[in-house]
Amino acid sequence: MLKSITRLVFGVLCWTALAAAHDREWLPLPAAPPEPADNPTTPGKVALGKALFFDPRFSPGGATSCNTCHDLMNGGADDRPLPPQQAPARNAPTVWNAAFHTLQRWDGRATSLEEQTRIALTDRAEMALPGTTVMLQRLRAIPGYRALFAAAFAGKAPVTIDNAVKALAAYERTLVTPDAPYDRYVKGEKRALSDEQIRGMETFAAIGCVKCHAGPTFDGATLSNGRGLLMKSPTYARAKVVAKYRLLKDRGRFELTKHPGDDHLWRVPTLRNLLYTAPYFHNGAVPTLEEAVRVMAKTELDQNLVDSDVNAIVAFLGALSGGFPEQTLPRLPPGTGMLPR
C-alpha cells in the first residue's frame, strides 16, 4: 500500500518535472559540477583518481582499466555494443559529464559518483576481481600508491577502498565538456550553430524529445526530491523497430528490483557527445545516430520522422558533442612484478 502511494507520488512528481522541463530555457553546461560536502575536489585526490582510472592492474588479467570501457580518448566510452563480462550486459555510458547526473548507471541504481564508483570497483561484474580484499592487496603491492593516497587523504592508513572511491569520483568531476558548440550558442555566440543545427534544436523541442532529454546534460529533469528521471522505454512497444533492435529483452530497472512497476524503466541517458559514443541504446544495438533518432521518435513519441527532420536533429545533437579539455597521461606508479590474486 505504501509502495503504491510512493509510486503514485513519484508519478505525479515526474509529470510536474516534465511539464517544467518543457517550458524550461536552454541551459549550458556549468563549468564545474556540484560536489558532495564530504568529498570536496582537491588536486591530490584528482591526481590519485586519475592514476587509478587509467591503471589496468585492478582487473584479473592486469589489462583492463576504467579507461578501457570509458575511454576518454573515444568519447568516454567504447565502440563495443556490450562489454564482455556484465550481467545484464549494457552499453558502456560515457564518463564525460557523468558528474552532472543525478542518477548513475542505466538502471539508475546509484545516485552519486561515489556510489557508482564503489559499484564499479567492487562488483564482480565490473572490474571482476574476486573482492575488495584482493583489490586492496594490489593497491598496497604498488609502493607508489602509498604516497599518492597520503598526498590526497589525511590519516595514518589512507590506502582504503573508501578513499579510492572518493579519489575516482573527484577525478571524474574534472571530466566535463562545457564548451560544446551548443554551450557557446546558448551563452550568446550566435554563429556557433549552423542554420540546420538551429532548426534541429527547434524540431527537437517541438516534437517532444525535450520532455525527457532536458537540462544541461539532456539527461532529464531533476525531480523535486533531487533525483534524476527514470522513464519507461519503449513507450510504444509494438513498433517494428522494438523487435528489430530487441528493445524489450532487457527489462531495465526491473532486473535489479524485480518490482513490476520498474519494468522497462531506464535512466534517461545524456545526449552529450553522442557523435563519439556509437553504438546506441542500453544494448548497443543501434549503430548510427540517424537510426537512433528515428527509433526514439517511433518508440517514445509514436512519430515517423521525415529525413530532413532526422538530419536536422542529428546536426543539433552534433552541436552537443565535443569541447573535450586536453588530458595528459598520468604516470602510473611502478609495480613489483607480481599482482596478488
Added chain:
Amino acid sequence: MLKSITRLVFGVLCWTALAAAHDREWLPLPAAPPEPADNPTTPGKVALGKALFFDPRFSPGGATSCNTCHDLMNGGADDRPLPPQQAPARNAPTVWNAAFHTLQRWDGRATSLEEQTRIALTDRAEMALPGTTVMLQRLRAIPGYRALFAAAFAGKAPVTIDNAVKALAAYERTLVTPDAPYDRYVKGEKRALSDEQIRGMETFAAIGCVKCHAGPTFDGATLSNGRGLLMKSPTYARAKVVAKYRLLKDRGRFELTKHPGDDHLWRVPTLRNLLYTAPYFHNGAVPTLEEAVRVMAKTELDQNLVDSDVNAIVAFLGALSGGFPEQTLPRLPPGTGMLPR
C-alpha cells in the same frame, strides 16, 4: 658450408664488438633517434601514429590497443609476465626508446621500427585480427582517419597498411627518455647520481655486465654491419636459477629459424626504465630487479654477487629509469557503431 662461414664471421664480429664495447665510454641517450630516409618524422605522421597507437578498434574485441601491452603510462610495458595470445608468448618489452634499437623483438627478427610495427599489425598472434583486409576495413570505417592519413601522406588513397606502419614508427620515434639521471650524470651533472649509484655503475662495468649491455640504451653493441647484438642466454645453463625460472624452455631465435646455431639466442634487451617494467626476462618469470641482477650475474657471468653489489647495481639501473616526457591523450576519431569483422 656458406652458413658455417657466415656464422664464423658473425662470431668474430661479435667478439670485436664486445671488445670495443668494453672500452667504450658511457654514452647518454641522443635527444632524437635515427630515422630512415624513406620515413622522415613529420607532425602529421606523429599525430596519426599516436591515434593508431592508442586505438583499441583494431583488435577483435575492440578493447586492445598497442598501448594495452606497451602502456606509456606504465613504463611502456605492462605488469603481466606474458601476454595472453602470443605463441611463443614473451614478456612485452617497453616501447620507450625502441627507436634506438637496431634489433626489435626478443628474437631480433625485425631490424627497424617499420618492420616491427608491420609484424605487430599483421601477425595474428599480436593484434589478432584475421588479416590486413579486416584491419583496412576497420580503418576505412572510421571516417576521421581519412583526414589524418591525408594530412600525413601524399597520394590519392593514403589509407594503407604501409602508411599506418610508417605513422606508427614515426610516433614511436618520439617516445624517448633522454633525461634520466644517468644521462644527466654522463653529460656533466655530477650530482645526478648518488654515491651508491656511481658504485653500482662501476660494479656493472667491472663484473662484465657492460660486455653485452653497452651503448646509450644498454641493449648491446651495434655490430659493424649496423645490426644489433644477439647473445646466447643462459650461458651457464646448469645454474639452479635456470631451472627455477624455466629459462631454457623457450629457445629464443631458434623458435623462429629452427637453425641449431640460433638455439637460445636472444636480442640483448635494453636496461632503460627497468624500474617500470617488472616482471623481467623473456618469460616474465623474475619479479624483482634484485633477483634479475642476481640471475643474470649467475647465468651469464657465473658470479654469485654479494648483497651490497646487487643493491648498488639496482641503484644504478634505477638511474637509467625515467625522464618520460609528458604525453597528452590523442582524441580518437569517432566510429560509426560497427566494427567490420
